[in-house]
Amino acid sequence: MDLLLSLPKKEGKNTIFDQKSKNARSSAFHNRMIRLAKIHGNPRFKEIHLHTLRHCKALRVYHKSHEILEVMEVLGHRKIETTYRYIRLYRQVYKNRQPKIFETKIAKTDEEAIWYWNNGWTLVDTKKDKRFFRKAKEC
Numbered sequence: 001m002d003l004l005l006s007l008p009k010k011e012g013k014n015t016i017f018d019q020k021s022k023n024a025r026s027s028a029f030h031n032r033m034i035r036l037a038k039i040h041g042n043p044r045f046k047e048i049h050l051h052t053l054r055h056c057k058a059l060r061v062y063h064k065s066h067e068i069l070e071v072m073e074v075l076g077h078r079k080i081e082t083t084y085r086y087i088r089l090y091r092q093v094y095k096n097r098q099p100k101i102f103e104t105k106i107a108k109t110d111e112e113a114i115w116y117w118n119n120g121w122t123l124v125d126t127k128k129d130k131r132f133f134r135k136a137k138e139c
Helices: 002-006 019-040 043-047 050-065 068-075 080-093 110-118
Strands: 102-107 122-127 130-136
Touching: 019 043, 019 050, 050 068, 050 080, 050 102, 050 122, 050 130, 068 080, 068 102, 102 110, 110 122, 110 130
Parallel strands: none
Antiparallel strands: 102 130, 122 130
């Protein structure tokens, strides 16, 4: 961490990398999609962007748990309104299906995880030191 903080920064800016290097990943991904479109003869590959993958992850997490707070945690949003945009997309995609409703909890310690497991919760995902559990809501 000290090495990173010691790197010289652009004059008048608080960043180490310039905008060009930030866009390099996006540009490489876009070029890959163009090549795939040509190889497979499918122009829809060109419609896939890096942010498309973020939407895909958000939809998968919400589909598993139906808990907006879990999606918010996974995406790293500060405001629930930002996360809700992803949920609206989910509802457009699955508008005619009635999903199972789950309650979710995040265990931050081993003791919490063991308690959820012993009380009928299902482990859905693990991120760093957090474990996500779900349980079908009682109607």
